[in-house]
Amino acid sequence: MKKLILFTIIMVFYLLYTASLAYPSSTYEDPFTLYRDTYFIAGDKDGQVKFQLSTMVNLLYPFKSGAYIGYTQKSLWYLYEPSSPFIETNYQPEAFYRYESNDNLFNIRLPFIDYIQISPISHCSNGRDGEESRSTNKYYLEAQASYGNNYKIGINLQLFAYYGASLDNNPDIEKYTGHCTADIFFKLMSRTVDYLDKEEVHIRIGGTSLERSWIETTFQVRILSSRVQPKFYFQLYHGYGEFLIDYNKRETAFRAGLGF
Secondary structure, eight states: OHHHHHHHHHHHHHHHHHHHTTSBOSSOOOSEEEOSOOEEEEOSTTTOEEEEEEEEEETTTTBOOOEEEEEEEEEEEOTTSTTOOEEEEEEEEEEEEEEETTSOTTOOOOTTEEEEEEEEEEEEEOOOOGGGOOEEEEEEEEEEEEEOSSEEEEEEEEEEEEOTTTTTTSTTTHHHHTTEEEEEEEEEOOSSOTTSSSOEEEEEEEESSSSSEEEEEEEEEEBSBTTSOSEEEEEEEEESOSSGGGTTSOEEEEEEEEEO
């Protein structure tokens, strides 16, 4: 199975590279860009400090092939404790192909579709040994659709499945994560009005039932002026699976800080 996945990835990258030679990018763009939400937020003595870093890199830069490597790291930091220990860190490298509707190799635009993303391998683990070891391997299909320009409303859906022996230390994780996540969002994205270009509201949900599910609500708003790059970032999380180590424990936490 692993050899077949590796062979498929190599062949896809080869075909994308061959095609991209005929359609190189005409303008410079940094091959590294932000990927998932990147933030530093803090809550009360139970919620403590949580932060996430996420980036992706174009593998065949400067061609718009759509082949990427992504990396996301999420940590729970008990900063208020005397020794300020890191309680949990989840590491998530992945490889994927992204077809962006308005910026792709073939200059084809799909109505209402922002992008379609396919990943043959997305690994997540907490880097621990023994009984506290947690890890998953999954493949997924993700798509995002939206409507509007200055005011944009949309939805992001990800369908995924686990494979391999990665569930040995967390065999029942599927009962809490299910095989689908949804992100319903509203964004203000005016390019002409200074105060309407950074506000976002996201409601993300997942799980298998009302009893075993999670919901994460985030709100991002500019700081004084749109010229200030960081944003105020507010997050309310309720349910299971916020971190791998306690994927089967229900948590509720409100945190606020900066988003980037």
